[in-house]
């Protein structure tokens with residue numbers, strides 16, 4: 001019997017030979033991750049020791065995980081946040097082309113980068129919610145990158161992924177270049193829970209592409225907990241290094 005899936009894949013590989021998502025080098029295999037060896041080596045994966053709350057890495061420290069100064073001074077509303085790697089090339093380049101040039105074929109690669117051994121709330125949360133975009137931004141972009149990432153990260157848990165429970169009802173100006181304080185002020189009240197009954201006592205996993213200052217995740221977590229969520233954890237593909 002002909003394996004149609006395999007045949008389709010071989011044809012696709014012939015017509016569109018796999019290329020590195022960052023430097024465009026030809027790859028020998030279409031199996032993700034689609035990065036050449038050189039680019040793969042440059043991905044700055046986040047490893048312990050790190051802050052067990054916000055997931056900030058301490059690359060120059062040989063000790064155990066410990067709280068960072070930020071989380072000590074201002075404990076966030078989310079219970080923990082984890083990211084796969086720092087937001088630097090080649091991953092940053094791949095995320096940028098995914099978001100702004102719709103290179104959604106990178107999704108399988110992003111999923112392949114997820115580390116093994118994530119803590120329990122990241123493996124089987126009650127609900128998986130993508131950080132929402134305002135409907136105007138969604139119209140411009142055509143898709144919510146956080147929703148596509150959630151589906152790629154959790155293909156076996158699609159029934160737990162719900163993009164309708166948490167919505168962004170207030171458009172916020174672009175946050176790039178703003179301080180944490182200004183971001184927090186801009187975001188206050190931006191999110192809304194459409195169906196609080198669905199959250200009662202639940203462990204929520206929020207998914208987004210990039211964790212920058214944590215203001216967005218924090219405001220989402222504040223909103224979700226105010227409306228009944230028991231715990232909120234945050235998984236992002238990348239994290240801006242401090």
Ligand SMILES: [Zn+2]
Pocket residue numbers: 020021022023024025035036037038039040
């Ligand atoms: Zn490359």
Ligand SMILES: [Zn+2]
Pocket residue numbers: 051052053054055056067068069070071072
């Ligand atoms: Zn921290």
